[in-house]
Amino acid sequence: MNHKNEIALVTGASRGIGAATATLLASQGYTVCVNYHSRKEAADQVVREIEEKGGSAFAVIADISTEEGVATLFAAIDAQAQPLTGLVNNAGILFTQSKLVDLTAERINKVLTANVTGSFLCAREAVKRMSTERGGKGGAIVNVSSGASRSGSPGEYVDYAASKGAVDTLTIGLAKEVAAEGIRVNGIRPGFIHTDIHADGGEPNRVERLAPRIPMQRGGEPEEVARAISFLLSEDASYTTGSILDATGGVV
Numbered sequence: 001m002n003h004k005n006e007i008a009l010v011t012g013a014s015r016g017i018g019a020a021t022a023t024l025l026a027s028q029g030y031t032v033c034v035n036y037h038s039r040k041e042a043a044d045q046v047v048r049e050i051e052e053k054g055g056s057a058f059a060v061i062a063d064i065s066t067e068e069g070v071a072t073l074f075a076a077i078d079a080q081a082q083p084l085t086g087l088v089n090n091a092g093i094l095f096t097q098s099k100l101v102d103l104t105a106e107r108i109n110k111v112l113t114a115n116v117t118g119s120f121l122c123a124r125e126a127v128k129r130m131s132t133e134r135g136g137k138g139g140a141i142v143n144v145s146s147g148a149s150r151s152g153s154p155g156e157y158v159d160y161a162a163s164k165g166a167v168d169t170l171t172i173g174l175a176k177e178v179a180a181e182g183i184r185v186n187g188i189r190p191g192f193i194h195t196d197i198h199a200d201g202g203e204p205n206r207v208e209r210l211a212p213r214i215p216m217q218r219g220g221e222p223e224e225v226a227r228a229i230s231f232l233l234s235e236d237a238s239y240t241t242g243s244i245l246d247a248t249g250g251v252v
Ligand code: NAD
Pocket: 011, 012, 013, 014, 015, 016, 017, 018, 035, 036, 037, 038, 062, 063, 064, 065, 089, 090, 091, 092, 093, 094, 114, 118, 144, 145, 146, 147, 189, 190, 191, 192, 193, 194, 195, 196, 197, 198, 200
């Protein structure tokens, strides 16, 4: 389906899974809002690459874990002439290799506000704009969870795993809450994907270390997750809501 004259917002889209998703959605006709936190050059590059391929995109700096950031982000979307019909709650952070006994309130709150509060706030604003009961034309939301929400990630990052558990529950509850308003809400659980999140978290070669434990014997690529996200956002998933799809190479 061609989504020309519709906006899709991808949070945390300057690199990794977000950048791959923004690029794919733009190729399907969406005007993509490329949200970023700090890497302006990288976000501008994503927009440039989309435009070079004939697509349409714009970059907006905003910290999605705060009310102010989310207000700025959605004001930039409202300034466009087109309606928002897609949201990918992709922005997230993790810090690796700590047991619970070593975690501070500061670290736990950082992870929870970025991964949970950010997803809640962006979903709230998207629903206000998409709801057919409020004059919107409906839409779809995809929340990026993690295989960690099921494994719990003991000894590595139980805070991150629990934050993604909260994201899964948001998916299930919100899907039911807005189903009659023309909005579908689904989740995706990536497994071990080759992105810079692992280096930022403290272990650049994490995916290679864990590859032997993956049934498919390899880490995933951001584009492979982007295609699964695109499916959930699309009309091909028109009767699918409240579900969480694994993109884990067979890890359950
Ligand atoms: P990434 O670090 O490249 O992307 C995450 C992006 O989110 C970054 O660009 C970061 O700046 C942005 N971000 C973080 N906090 C933000 C905030 N408050 N406001 C705006 N942007 C913010 O890593 P990625 O692997 O592409 O991660 C994308 C999503 O996929 C994350 O939610 C992550 O938890 C999830 N995920 C990744 C993996 C993996 O193995 N790479 C596995 C499971 C889930």
